[in-house]
Amino acid sequence: MAEEKKPGFFSRLFGGKTAPAPDAAAEPALPASIAPVPGGFGIDGAPVRPAEPEPAEPEPVEARTAEPAPAAPEPAEAAPAIVATPREPEARAAEPVVPAPAPTPPLPPAPLAARAVEPAPVPPPAPAPKQSWFQKLKAGLSRSSGAIGTGIVAIFTKRKLDDETLEELEDVLIQADLGVATATAITKRLAAGRYGKDVTDAEVKGVLAEEVEKVLAPVAAPLVLDGALKPHVILVVGVNGSGKTTTIGKLAAKYRAEGRSVMLAAGDTFRAAAIDQLKVWGERTGVPVLARPVGSDAAGLAFDALTEARAEGRDVLMIDTAGRLQNKAELMAELEKVVRVIRKVDPTAPHSVLLVLDATTGQNALNQVDVFGKTAGVTGLVMTKLDGTARGGILVAIAQKFGLPVHFVGVGESVDDLEPFAARDFARAIAGLE
Numbered sequence: 001m002a003e004e005k006k007p008g009f010f011s012r013l014f015g016g017k018t019a020p021a022p023d024a025a026a027e028p029a030l031p032a033s034i035a036p037v038p039g040g041f042g043i044d045g046a047p048v049r050p051a052e053p054e055p056a057e058p059e060p061v062e063a064r065t066a067e068p069a070p071a072a073p074e075p076a077e078a079a080p081a082i083v084a085t086p087r088e089p090e091a092r093a094a095e096p097v098v099p100a101p102a103p104t105p106p107l108p109p110a111p112l113a114a115r116a117v118e119p120a121p122v123p124p125p126a127p128a129p130k131q132s133w134f135q136k137l138k139a140g141l142s143r144s145s146g147a148i149g150t151g152i153v154a155i156f157t158k159r160k161l162d163d164e165t166l167e168e169l170e171d172v173l174i175q176a177d178l179g180v181a182t183a184t185a186i187t188k189r190l191a192a193g194r195y196g197k198d199v200t201d202a203e204v205k206g207v208l209a210e211e212v213e214k215v216l217a218p219v220a221a222p223l224v225l226d227g228a229l230k231p232h233v234i235l236v237v238g239v240n241g242s243g244k245t246t247t248i249g250k251l252a253a254k255y256r257a258e259g260r261s262v263m264l265a266a267g268d269t270f271r272a273a274a275i276d277q278l279k280v281w282g283e284r285t286g287v288p289v290l291a292r293p294v295g296s297d298a299a300g301l302a303f304d305a306l307t308e309a310r311a312e313g314r315d316v317l318m319i320d321t322a323g324r325l326q327n328k329a330e331l332m333a334e335l336e337k338v339v340r341v342i343r344k345v346d347p348t349a350p351h352s353v354l355l356v357l358d359a360t361t362g363q364n365a366l367n368q369v370d371v372f373g374k375t376a377g378v379t380g381l382v383m384t385k386l387d388g389t390a391r392g393g394i395l396v397a398i399a400q401k402f403g404l405p406v407h408f409v410g411v412g413e414s415v416d417d418l419e420p421f422a423a424r425d426f427a428r429a430i431a432g433l434e
């Protein structure tokens, strides 16, 4: 994919020969293959083949974890451990007798402040208050907001808003992966009202948050499950290690907590560790996992999983897939096969195709959305690992460029570190505002 070219600052600010920065509205529409098609999701535009041989004889399921009992309620917060304070040893009876030293003259009383005071009993540490999601998001995004905030403060300390400072600000924003279009929108807006004036870093952050929210608000969309579908099939795709399996586990926990009946399919048949990882999430969340040995046919497994989930009237089936490099044609073709095959059971499946993106990959994530969008008919995004990077701004660039719904963001590995995406929270957190 072509690199975004940053046009000259003057041209962008006051108009000139240079082409203007890309405008979200003027972005080329998504390829038709990405757009949902009636009754299904465009994958490659090819008609569904009626007599695909692959799943004709569904393989017997080798490993299927027994349906565990409904998820046990979360264990209550562990009570703080009571730490026994060792007592002062009692006066020892058999101490050797030491001759009493010669009496010394009594010391004058110590000044009040210096006298040994009986230490006040130390109260046990209060359990850390549970962080709100915004606090967690803010903490997770602190590397991204820190990089931007430090840049803003460095630029605007004792300096006016002029061409030079605006140019420097734009560089900071582009380096934070926000994208040229958003960076330009922010500097333009600042220049419009405050050119030549002193400006505080708080003002700049305020404008940043507002502009970022404008870009993100249209894409912040919950993942809506269709209750009439039994099951609603969610196919989860993405490159290796982006967080697909973990995301499935976290979503399984959420859906179970909402009282939905869920099934998971361990479609990453390339890696034993991925299969085991999904089984662990299944046990943890009380959700059955359909799995087969490494090397099994992923499409056949998906077919069987859907057949079974249907027979059992499950609400949701989430299908994990092997991580694949977006530039490996044969792997992408295999993903298409999974989709073709599950459509034999339900021609409208998959009902959601979630692309899981690792925020730490920065600009590369743009390429992933492009390729997976064309190949797998991505219907929505999940961005993980916002806690591990200063490049969280990439979500803004992706929203600007593709306009695909963003359903969830992840800021950690544990089960409650994934939450629905909220544009305003994200915008304020990345700007470092409360």
Ligand SMILES: Nc1nc2c(ncn2[C@@H]2O[C@H](COP(=O)(O)OP(=O)(O)OP(=O)(O)O)[C@@H](O)[C@H]2O)c(=O)[nH]1
Pocket (backbone or CB within 6 Å): 238, 239, 240, 241, 242, 243, 244, 245, 246, 247, 268, 271, 274, 277, 321, 322, 323, 324, 384, 385, 386, 387, 388, 410, 411, 412, 413, 417
């Ligand atoms: N810090 C952090 N780590 C995460 C987050 N989401 C997932 N991870 C971790 O990222 C690593 C990879 O996650 P997986 O879920 O195994 O990724 P995957 O896409 O299934 O990987 P493959 O099976 O290799 O395709 C694991 O160690 C996860 O715990 C997140 O939001 N923040």
